[in-house]
Amino acid sequence: MAKPDEIRRIERIAWELRADVVKMIGVGKVGxxxxxxxxxxxxxxxxxxxxxxxxxxxxxxxxxRFLLSKGHCVLIQYAALVELGVIPREEMGKVKTLAxxxxxxxxxxxxxxxxxxxxxxxxxxxxVGMALALRLAKSPSRVYVIMxxxxxxxxxxxxxxxxxxxxxxxxxxxxxDRNRIQxxxxxxxxxxxxxxxxxxxxxGWNVLSANGHDVGAVLDxxxxxxxxxxxxxxxxxxxxxxxxxxxxxxxVAFHNAALTQEQYDQALVEIExxxxxxx
Amino acid sequence: MTPPNQRSAYGASLVxxxxxxxxxxxxxxxxxxxxxxxxxxxxxPERYFQMGIAEQNMASTAAGFALAGMIPFMHSxxxxxxxxxxxxxxxxxxxPNLPVxxxxxxxxxxxxxDGKTHQGIEDAALMRALPNMTVLCPADSxxxxxxxxxxxxxxxxxxxxxxxxxxxxVYPPGEPYSIGKVTMLRDGSHAAIFASGIMVSKALEAxxxxxxxxxxxxxxxxxxxxxxxxxxxIRHAGGVDAIVTAEEHSVIGGLGSAVVEALRGVAHAPVExxxxxDRFGISAENYGVLLAHFRLTSEAVSETVRTLLRGKRx
Numbered sequence: 001m002a003k004p005d006e007i008r009r010i011e012r013i014a015w016e017l018r019a020d021v022v023k024m025i026g027v028g029k030v031g032x033x034x035x036x037x038x039x040x041x042x043x044x045x046x047x048x049x050x051x052x053x054x055x056x057x058x059x060x061x062x063x064x065r066f067l068l069s070k071g072h073c074v075l076i077q078y079a080a081l082v083e084l085g086v087i088p089r090e091e092m093g094k095v096k097t098l099a100x101x102x103x104x105x106x107x108x109x110x111x112x113x114x115x116x117x118x119x120x121x122x123x124x125x126x127x128v129g130m131a132l133a134l135r136l137a138k139s140p141s142r143v144y145v146i147m148x149x150x151x152x153x154x155x156x157x158x159x160x161x162x163x164x165x166x167x168x169x170x171x172x173x174x175x176x177d178r179n180r181i182q183x184x185x186x187x188x189x190x191x192x193x194x195x196x197x198x199x200x201x202x203x204g205w206n207v208l209s210a211n212g213h214d215v216g217a218v219l220d221x222x223x224x225x226x227x228x229x230x231x232x233x234x235x236x237x238x239x240x241x242x243x244x245x246x247x248x249x250x251x252v253a254f255h256n257a258a259l260t261q262e263q264y265d266q267a268l269v270e271i272e273x274x275x276x277x278x279x
Numbered sequence: 280m281t282p283p284n285q286r287s288a289y290g291a292s293l294v295x296x297x298x299x300x301x302x303x304x305x306x307x308x309x310x311x312x313x314x315x316x317x318x319x320x321x322x323x324p325e326r327y328f329q330m331g332i333a334e335q336n337m338a339s340t341a342a343g344f345a346l347a348g349m350i351p352f353m354h355s356x357x358x359x360x361x362x363x364x365x366x367x368x369x370x371x372x373x374x375p376n377l378p379v380x381x382x383x384x385x386x387x388x389x390x391x392x393d394g395k396t397h398q399g400i401e402d403a404a405l406m407r408a409l410p411n412m413t414v415l416c417p418a419d420s421x422x423x424x425x426x427x428x429x430x431x432x433x434x435x436x437x438x439x440x441x442x443x444x445x446x447x448x449v450y451p452p453g454e455p456y457s458i459g460k461v462t463m464l465r466d467g468s469h470a471a472i473f474a475s476g477i478m479v480s481k482a483l484e485a486x487x488x489x490x491x492x493x494x495x496x497x498x499x500x501x502x503x504x505x506x507x508x509x510x511x512x513i514r515h516a517g518g519v520d521a522i523v524t525a526e527e528h529s530v531i532g533g534l535g536s537a538v539v540e541a542l543r544g545v546a547h548a549p550v551e552x553x554x555x556x557d558r559f560g561i562s563a564e565n566y567g568v569l570l571a572h573f574r575l576t577s578e579a580v581s582e583t584v585r586t587l588l589r590g591k592r593x
Contacts, residue, residue, distance in 0.1 A: 116342075125336045167328075
């Protein structure tokens with residue numbers, strides 16, 4: 001069980017990451033706000049608590065690997081890497097510009113990134129390859145792959161799911177960010193994928209579920225996944241798209257949206273207040 | 280002793296690389312007996328990964344291996360290795376410029392019986408269009424071995440076309456070789472024939488036939504379609520009255536296109552292509568009749584040279 005002070009620390013970091021996501025999107029430029037905010041607690045729990053990750057040893061072969069298969073939400077990963085000092089803070093202002101090296105989707109141009117993802121459906125396969133290679137090298141590294149629930153329509157993910165269980169890759173943890181909204185509407189209307197947990201189970205995976213904004217539950221699920229031997233584990237995390245920004249929560253419109261000055265200011269105020277409540 | 284079959288030479292070379300370097304792993308999509316990755320499996324079962332009939336997952340998995348420091352060789356028929364997982368090759372492998380080696384086996388029309396769906400006649404075009412990708416099309420088994428010998432150290436992703444059937448030898452064993460060079464196999468002054476793959480031996484036969492008529496043709500093996508040695512193409516295309524390209528591939532996007540791209544902006548003799556016209560393959564009873572059906576023959580090459588030279592002399 002995660003300790004209360006540990007939970008509190010990760011919660012605070014998650015709100016800081018959300019604030020950085022809003023700052024990177026800025027005013028009048030589109031950015032993937034909704035799906036980045038739904039991931040804040042999960043990303044904070046991984047980078048700041050569970051993952052073996054030394055910001056000063058990015059090439060350490062024994063590091064754990066973080067792969068964002070839903071690569072369009074890379075802003076939340078940039079926020080974590082900025083907080084860890086891997087990406088200089090001033091780079092945030094140059095995101096998605098020719099002047100910077102923070103691409104619109106994960107790219108090896110950026111320090112701390114592990115793969116090129118964003119063409120949806122490919123991250124879990126890359127994770128399978130890494131986990132197989134790390135096992136050959138007898139490395140203790142774990143591999144974490146974050147997928148979207150809309151992304152589960154990609155057939156390649158299920159090919160990878162079969163391969164991971166065929167090879168018994170217990171060092172691999174998948175996390176489904178189930179925020180129930182995809183680019184053009186609710187997943188239930190766009191392309192409903194019923195019985196997600198049952199599907200993963202049928203593909204040979206150990207399946208856990210958690211509220212993706214409950215840091216204690218996320219940390220416990222990650223521990224349980226790491227303890228499971230013989231099969232890979234997927235955590236189906238229920239989340240809220242745009243979590244923490246009242247006018248953006250659960251709205252398709254903020255999948256990839258521009259903020260007005262008023263919205264930008266309000267978002268930062270709300271995030272700051274939420275963070276302060278945790279002090 | 281090098282076997283005349285490129286697949287056998289490929290499999291043996293892969294085993295050799297596996298012995299030299301523990302980073303070599305092989306991934307297969309249930310065609311290992313065909314691609315001869317099975318030879319690697321027999322030698323290194325712990326470094327052989329059967330990925331099932333799931334080429335897209337295989338390609339991105341290979342990317343994961345490379346990102347963890349390995350040198351993965353992935354296998355399927357050319358039509359699937361280049362086509363079924365194009366987006367995975369593009370985004371998982373080529374964007375990050377990873378050292379994944381893609382074996383496109385039974386390339387071209389060499390899987391003669393299986394027909395259109397299994398005959399990869401546009402794979403080189405697809406692969407050539409990808410930034411960072413190296414594209415190889417060996418003329419014989421010895422060139423397969425020479426290319427494979429370069430693949431432990433070669434930077435970035437490599438696509439290699441492997442023919443299914445026994446082929447005549449073009450290269451003597453043991454000569455120095457490097458990827459990225461154009462090799463002149465026969466000199467001549469009237470015509471230049473740029474060829475790749477199985478058409479290299481046919482170009483040499485054509486040159487022999489033309490010589491008997493007093494036409495002197497030089498034959499160039501362009502085993503590396505990309506990166507193309509543009510200076511060599513321009514140099515070898517100079518001083519002749521006819522330029523012919525010959526390839527077991529669509530006339531769109533393959534060797535012919537590459538040679539004309541190389542010659543752009545440079546005054547040169549007229550160029551004509553010998554290749555698969557812009558249509559799909561077809562099932563045939565044997566390789567020879569299928570090649571003849573598509574006019575991928577030494578006679579077609581020599582006749583194309585004659586036609587260009589006749590035009591020149593009018």
